[in-house]
Amino acid sequence: MKQLSTKVTSNAHGQDSSYFLGWEEYEKNPYDEIKNPNGIIQMGLAENQLCFDLIETWLAKNPDAAGLKKDGQSIFKELALFQDYHGLPEFKKALAEFMEEIRGNRVTFDPRKIVLAAGSTSANETLMFCLAEPGDAFLLPTPYYPGFDRDLKWRTGAEIVPIHCSSSNGFQITESALQQAYQQAQKLDLNVKGILVTNPSNPLGTMLTRRELNLLVDFITSKNIHLISDEIYSGTVFGFEQFVSVMDVLKDKKLEDSEVSKRVHVVYSLSKDLGLPGFRVGAIYSNDEMVVSAATKMSSFGLVSSQTQYLLSALLSDKKFTGTYLNENKKRLKIRQRQLVSGLEAAGVTCLKSNAGLFCWVDMRHLLDTNTFEAELELWKKIVYEVKLNISPGSSCHCTEPGWFRVCFANMSEETLDLAMKRLKEYVESTDSNRLISKSSHERMKSLRKRTVSNWVFRVSWTDRVPDER
Amino acid sequence: MGSLIKSGGVSGAILSRIATNDQHGENSEYFDGWKAYDKDPFHLSRNPHGIIQMGLAENQLCLDLIKDWIKENPKASVCTPEGVYQFSDIANFQDYHGLKEFRQAIANFMGKARGGRVTFDPERIVMSGGATGANETIMFCLADPGDVFLVPSPYYAAFDRDLRWRTGVEIVPVHCSSSNNFKLTVEAVEWAYKKAVQSNKNVKGLLFTNPSNPLGTILDKDTLKNLVRFVTRNNIHLVVDEIYAATVFAGENFASVAEVVKDLDSSEVNVDLIHIVYSLSKDMGLPGFRVGIVYSYNDSVVSCARKMSSFGLVSSQTQFMLASMLSDDSFVDNFLMESSKRLGIRHGVFTLGLKKADINCLISTAGLFVWMDLRHLLRVRNSFESEIELWHIIIDKVKLNVSPGSSFQCTEPGWFRVCFANMDDDTLHVALRRIQDFVSKNSNKTAEKASDNDQLIQNNNAKKQKWKQSNLRLSFRRLYEDGLSSPGIMSPHSPLLRT
Numbered sequence: 001m002k003q004l005s006t007k008v009t010s011n012a013h014g015q016d017s018s019y020f021l022g023w024e025e026y027e028k029n030p031y032d033e034i035k036n037p038n039g040i041i042q043m044g045l046a047e048n049q050l051c052f053d054l055i056e057t058w059l060a061k062n063p064d065a066a067g068l069k070k071d072g073q074s075i076f077k078e079l080a081l082f083q084d085y086h087g088l089p090e091f092k093k094a095l096a097e098f099m100e101e102i103r104g105n106r107v108t109f110d111p112r113k114i115v116l117a118a119g120s121t122s123a124n125e126t127l128m129f130c131l132a133e134p135g136d137a138f139l140l141p142t143p144y145y146p147g148f149d150r151d152l153k154w155r156t157g158a159e160i161v162p163i164h165c166s167s168s169n170g171f172q173i174t175e176s177a178l179q180q181a182y183q184q185a186q187k188l189d190l191n192v193k194g195i196l197v198t199n200p201s202n203p204l205g206t207m208l209t210r211r212e213l214n215l216l217v218d219f220i221t222s223k224n225i226h227l228i229s230d231e232i233y234s235g236t237v238f239g240f241e242q243f244v245s246v247m248d249v250l251k252d253k254k255l256e257d258s259e260v261s262k263r264v265h266v267v268y269s270l271s272k273d274l275g276l277p278g279f280r281v282g283a284i285y286s287n288d289e290m291v292v293s294a295a296t297k298m299s300s301f302g303l304v305s306s307q308t309q310y311l312l313s314a315l316l317s318d319k320k321f322t323g324t325y326l327n328e329n330k331k332r333l334k335i336r337q338r339q340l341v342s343g344l345e346a347a348g349v350t351c352l353k354s355n356a357g358l359f360c361w362v363d364m365r366h367l368l369d370t371n372t373f374e375a376e377l378e379l380w381k382k383i384v385y386e387v388k389l390n391i392s393p394g395s396s397c398h399c400t401e402p403g404w405f406r407v408c409f410a411n412m413s414e415e416t417l418d419l420a421m422k423r424l425k426e427y428v429e430s431t432d433s434n435r436l437i438s439k440s441s442h443e444r445m446k447s448l449r450k451r452t453v454s455n456w457v458f459r460v461s462w463t464d465r466v467p468d469e470r
Numbered sequence: 471m472g473s474l475i476k477s478g479g480v481s482g483a484i485l486s487r488i489a490t491n492d493q494h495g496e497n498s499e500y501f502d503g504w505k506a507y508d509k510d511p512f513h514l515s516r517n518p519h520g521i522i523q524m525g526l527a528e529n530q531l532c533l534d535l536i537k538d539w540i541k542e543n544p545k546a547s548v549c550t551p552e553g554v555y556q557f558s559d560i561a562n563f564q565d566y567h568g569l570k571e572f573r574q575a576i577a578n579f580m581g582k583a584r585g586g587r588v589t590f591d592p593e594r595i596v597m598s599g600g601a602t603g604a605n606e607t608i609m610f611c612l613a614d615p616g617d618v619f620l621v622p623s624p625y626y627a628a629f630d631r632d633l634r635w636r637t638g639v640e641i642v643p644v645h646c647s648s649s650n651n652f653k654l655t656v657e658a659v660e661w662a663y664k665k666a667v668q669s670n671k672n673v674k675g676l677l678f679t680n681p682s683n684p685l686g687t688i689l690d691k692d693t694l695k696n697l698v699r700f701v702t703r704n705n706i707h708l709v710v711d712e713i714y715a716a717t718v719f720a721g722e723n724f725a726s727v728a729e730v731v732k733d734l735d736s737s738e739v740n741v742d743l744i745h746i747v748y749s750l751s752k753d754m755g756l757p758g759f760r761v762g763i764v765y766s767y768n769d770s771v772v773s774c775a776r777k778m779s780s781f782g783l784v785s786s787q788t789q790f791m792l793a794s795m796l797s798d799d800s801f802v803d804n805f806l807m808e809s810s811k812r813l814g815i816r817h818g819v820f821t822l823g824l825k826k827a828d829i830n831c832l833i834s835t836a837g838l839f840v841w842m843d844l845r846h847l848l849r850v851r852n853s854f855e856s857e858i859e860l861w862h863i864i865i866d867k868v869k870l871n872v873s874p875g876s877s878f879q880c881t882e883p884g885w886f887r888v889c890f891a892n893m894d895d896d897t898l899h900v901a902l903r904r905i906q907d908f909v910s911k912n913s914n915k916t917a918e919k920a921s922d923n924d925q926l927i928q929n930n931n932a933k934k935q936k937w938k939q940s941n942l943r944l945s946f947r948r949l950y951e952d953g954l955s956s957p958g959i960m961s962p963h964s965p966l967l968r969t
Contacts, residue, residue: 001706003742005614008774039951054556059549060559066549076537081528082758083600083751083948118562118599118760120779130489134615153608155636155778277564278786294489298494298636301606306758310879311549311787367641 007155014149019024022390024381031388033416034372041420044390046202046358047276047411050238050332051325053343058321065314068307069219075310084308085299087116089351091309094316095283097269101322102235107247115284115295116309118302120232120269123282124151124196126298127265130291131226132158137190139181141165141173143361143397145202145403152196161185161192164400167363170352171204173197173212178219183297193265194226195219201242203397203406204361205337205354213249226263226411235273235326238334239355262288270312272358279308300308333358336417340409343421347428358410362391367431376402387427389420413451472611473557488636490686495630499693502862504870507743512869514896517800522901525871527683527838528892529755531812536754539795546794556790563728563786566779568597573791575796576763580660583716583753590765595598597789598762599782601713601749605677607782608745611774612707614641619709620644620662620676622654623938624841624878624885626711627685629643633677642666645881651832652685654678656696663704675707675743676700681714681724681922684878685841686834688718695738698730702740706855709745709804716746716753717805719814721835731767741767750792753809759788761787787855813838813891816898820890823902827909838891842872845884857883868908870901 007013014020022044031039059066068076084243092111099109117123132138133159140148141163153160161416162182165171178195185192199208208216220227229246237243250261266285271277281304284295316322340360344351352361368375373395380393383405394404409417484490503525512520544550548557563569573592580590598604613619615638621629624645633639644662647654652748659676666673676697681688689697701708703723712729718724729743729831746765751757761784764775796802821840832841848856854876861874890898 003707004768004770006615006874007609007614008611008770013777031826036557047562049558049562052561055561056554056557060551063550066547066554067544074537076540077530077533080533080536080756080758081530083760118782119780122599125781130485133486150777152782155781246698271564275558276561278561280783280785289487290485290489293484296496297494297631300599300631301603301636303760305760305785305788307786307791308785405643 009188010154012149013153014146014154020146021393022384022392025384026190027388029388031416033413039382040388040390041416042390042411043408043420044392044406045411046272046406046408047277048329048333048358049411050336051275051329054321054325054328055315058315058318062314062318067310068310077383078304079310083303085116085296085303087114087290087304088306088309088313090317091304091313092116094313095268097319098286098316098322101319102243102273102326103248104242107245109247109285110444113287113292115283115286115292116304117282117284117295118265118280118298118304119271119277120282121147121151122228122299123267123269123284124148125154125156126295126302127228127267127284127291128152128156128158129216129298130294131228131265132156132193133191135159135190136193137161137185137188138193139163139178139185139195141177141197141201143171143203143394143399145198146392146396148196158193159185159188159190161188162192162398163195163399167352167401167404170206171361172200172209173215173218175215178215182223192225196228196230196273198230198232200231200237200248200356202290203359203392203394204352204358205357205359206352206361207239207241207243207356210244210249213244213246214253217246217249217253217255217264220263221260221302223371224263226265228265230267232267232269233272233357234268235329236333236358237356238330238337241247241355243356262286265291274325276312279312280304281308281312283375298299304459315450332413334338336409337412339414339417340407340421343417344407344424347419348427349424358428359406361406362405363403364405365401367428368403369403373402379403380405383424383427389423440449493635495603495635497626498877499858500627500877502874503865506865507871510869512897512900514894514900518900519869520957521865521869522897522904523871523892524888524890525873526753527889528757529752529809529813530892531753531755531803531816532809534800536756536795537806539798539801540791543794543798546791548581553766560786560790563643563789564783566597568779568784569593569786569789569793569796570916571793572784575793576761576848578799579750580715580748580763580765582799582806584728584887585723585941587723588726588732589702590728591864594765594772596764596766596772597779597784598764598775599783600748600751600757600760600762601629601711602632602762603760603763603782604747604749604764605629605709605711606635606637607775608709608747608766608771609633609637609639610778611766611771612709612745613637617674618638618642618666618671619674620659620666622646622658622678622919624652624684624875624880626679627873627877627879629677634940640670640671643684643879643898644676648832648843648882648885652682652687652690654693654697656693656700659697659700659817663706673706675709677709677711679711679713680727681712681718681836681839682874683714684839684875685832686837686839687832688722688724688836690722691730694725694727695730698734698739698744701743702738705740707743707744707745709747711747713749713752715748716809717813717838718808718836719817724836728765730743739944742771743768745771754805759792760784761788761792789806804810816890819895820898822904823899824905826902827906829881829905830907833884839887841875842886842888843884844886845882847909848884852883854883860884861886864908867903870904896921 024041026042029039031041092114096109096111137159140160161181161184163177234243250256255261268283271279286292350363376393383389392406507523508522510520512522544552547553548560573595576595577592579589598607618640621641622623623645635966644658750761750762766772850856855872864870873887
């Protein structure tokens, strides 16, 4: 008899993917300005480290929240005992208002429709458990966050069918791509239960256009399926355009109290906007009472620590703080992104025009030997080992076109980013000159490298020393 | 609810079976007691005739020690001026291995809670969303949908949800009876195992809570050894939920399965089959902080559970604080000693008070509750209807929320789990007085009617009082399961929970 469950032995957790493999290399040789200046710079981590000082300043001015006190009185005992899966009411209220503020107060969020979860990792999985049976499918536009393979499929038994997006139109979702994905699911005998999008997108850093949002809402209306909008990056929009949430679109189409609105669910988290991934704060927002009810019960498996809820309820209730924070966050992200983009440009590398997120979607197709994923992996290996930058290859995000890479910019200092760009520039320049020198020896090396790459990928796929991140 | 349209055609936007079935167990009638409590919660001064909550297995006896430690150690918080220099690193830390210091501190605490008789390897400590998350995770690792786990009854009611709901695993109870003080025997397990196998069930393992919830008893080491030998012989798993390990207040030492693993020869125990679930919710009284632990001797399970811990990591803010607290040896040693002492005293006062009312409890040496024998008060002996009737009387007339044995799948009517560690001394005495009054009333039928009327009048007066809660309105929100299907309302909680 098989001793362990199939989940243990399957690799549906997705951690054998190259996305996580670069981590291992980074961990072995991490860059440090002083202690290891030649180490690998981590650019595969979508963290927001730009605004901690703002939170630290707030903490200094708000000792009560820090000391588990309210109006000078200790509430430690109440917090220690508080495990109500409805969550701390003040926290949900503050979270709802924060979500509204991010959307320019154009839409409202009812705290009673919020279900807390241990990060959006848990929120997404919980939604799957609520909406899909094993064997049901959700359609996801590619490229998408590699962690979805685990979060949406692993323990739920649900399937993902990709909606192929291409660089020809900036990776936007088209109607034909949507239809194709739907039909593909049917061919595979999968029951499509809904669509899941990340907006703003990871890894693209772009926002869904109104056209795309309308398309999605119309599509789920006609097919009578769900739409999950993971808006975890909603507070990282730094461009001139406003963030348009699916909730905006429902409002504009006057569908707020409609039957369709019950099938639209938003996922949120404080991991990206506030840069607090360690605190494990995720949320599901749904207009469907049954979903809220079921998800609330399921949140028992991953509640938010009461200590954390209390701290954040105080933080987010301070409107002066939230207003300042959101503005400052935008400013700093914009500057940092510009720094990355110009650095890339100086290396002759362009990226998809983006106005959100903590990363850029970088076009390195011209650096590939061939237009293949093998070549992409080869290039990636060089960038990790020779250029000493850990970036994420597009194939790990299920991109259909080789040569794209996600490069993060908000998880390091300006100086480190500068250095990273210098290294890249040097590499590109040396590669260019090498190309001119020897084309034929290059061909010879290619086949050798191919074998080496596949061996290497096989060897490292049994690792589990993988930090979890988005 | 509804049929599932499965075809190549339109799927329908119906929800999953999991979302719409009753397998979460919260729609049972057992939440009546909670509803009643929520409507009329006891307060020593403001609502002295309200219902006293004795259905909640919380440990409130030593929170003052923890509070004091936190006050004296501001560096342990990343939010205080002394600790804020760590804020960004900790806030950023989401590695599912957990903070090394946290794992070491937990391993240290677990060892001390077991009297130092065994040590735990920090590399095997895996986080989860409370023991609730830990139990579900271990099921996901060990079993597939349709597989079976044997669970001795009476058992913690929420196992029905935690082990089965989203995993699809089945529970087959191993019924224990009062004839031998509900002791779990190898024979009983063997019998249940054979029977299950004969009915073509795929039994993956045995799971039980030790010390027991709801019994408060600990399993003797010999039986534990024999159970380990049994699972090894039959190549099935053993999961021991040791969430109440440090609530032992009397009698012989608690023998953790970790000790047995250490003691037995490798030919007698296949360690790949042994797993422990732990949490700080009971031993330390910190259910709000959501600290669950999966500890397995099986490397593949550790690896898998660790990946799954992504779905319920412990907040790094909490990890950081506890890392500091639980590596403070003098604090831990004192805490464990004090906790044991206070629980022992509380248990003693309560059981003595019950004896005065001619009420006996199963002899127990651990836990935050007693397993009360009210079989003699059943209107009809051996009847579950009578048990439920009696239960409603206890809620409505005696004004205590207790948990009926049937909610724990007990096969003998008349047993009730009554918690004693979630209130102060005064409240406990009020509860005892009420019980004593009720019992003496019962034996004097004529007096009963008159005092019932008095009680009714008192109740009405009490209800007219305005209930002013603390600003934070937390005391009544500690209840965390609600049996109502309408969401968003702060509803009462069912007794089917990690209490």
